[in-house]
Every structure is written in C-alpha cells, then in structure tokens.
Amino acid sequence: MVVDFGLPSSTPRLWLIDLTSGGGLDSPLYVAHGKGSDPDGTGRPIRFGDVDGSLMSSLGAFRGGISYRGVHGLSVRLIGLDGSNRHAFDRHIVLHTSARVGPDYVSPAWLERYGKLGTSEGCFVVMAADFQRVSAALRGGGFLYAGVSNSS
Secondary structure, three states: OEEEOOOOOOOOOEEOEOOOOOOEOOOOEOEEOEHHHOOOOOOOOOOOOOOOOOOOOOOEEEEEEEEEEEOOEEEEEEEEOOOOOOOHHHHOOEEEOOOOOOOOOOOHHHHHHHOOOOOEOOOEEEOHHHHHHHHHHHOOOOEEEEEOOOOO
C-alpha cells in the first residue's frame, strides 16, 4: 500500500496495490496523519520525523508486523525499514481505527463536520469500515510506503 501525505486528510490518500500486477485494488481510502506533522491543524502534514514523543508521522517503507488488541481494538504493529522511520516499532506506530475510543476522529461524520480528519500520535489511522481490508493486506509482512507527492 502507498500513502501520499502530500494530499490533505480531506482527500483519500491510501492506495491498496497488488504488488504482483502493480494495479490498484480499489478506490483510495482515508488515512490520518500525526498531530506533530500538522502543527497548525490545517489537515495537511508539513513536518515528518521519527523521534519518540514528537507525534509526527514518519515517511518511508514499513513492513507490517503482528496484530494485537490494544486501546484502539485490533491494531497492526509496523516495522520501519528506512532511516526515516527506523524507530516506528519502538514508538508504537501502528495501523488502527479511532472507532473504539471517543471521539471517532477518522470517520465520515468527523470529515463532514470539520472538513478534514482528526490527527493521530503518528499512527496510520483508517476508517473502521476499511480496517479489515487494510489490516489484512498489511499484517504479517505486508508493505506500506508513506511519501509526499507534489500534489496541491
């Protein structure tokens, strides 16, 4: 899967891709970015990092790890594969939803009310309706790449 953090959170920006054919598997999905990456709360991340406590999203390649049940329900651990995200596992950067704890900041209702998604602590947070499909593609060794395009 590919995440384009060059797009605002009001735009679907996560693509599931068939790595064998290179084709997209369906329409792009919504995904939140970290609070520290969007210091002005505009819905568009502008800073990225890999420092614990920064609340920033990290860029680069990630491998999906094990699934576990945590505060956000079923989640998937992520292992950073690049220098730009090598602390992702220790920072507890994971894939999850926000549906189990209030408020549900990655939901159609939130998007309609605020015109953008809420922000995470650096995790990749998807809508509850999309979680099963995205987690199945990621857990146990799936690949995620987060980058920034020149999109406006």
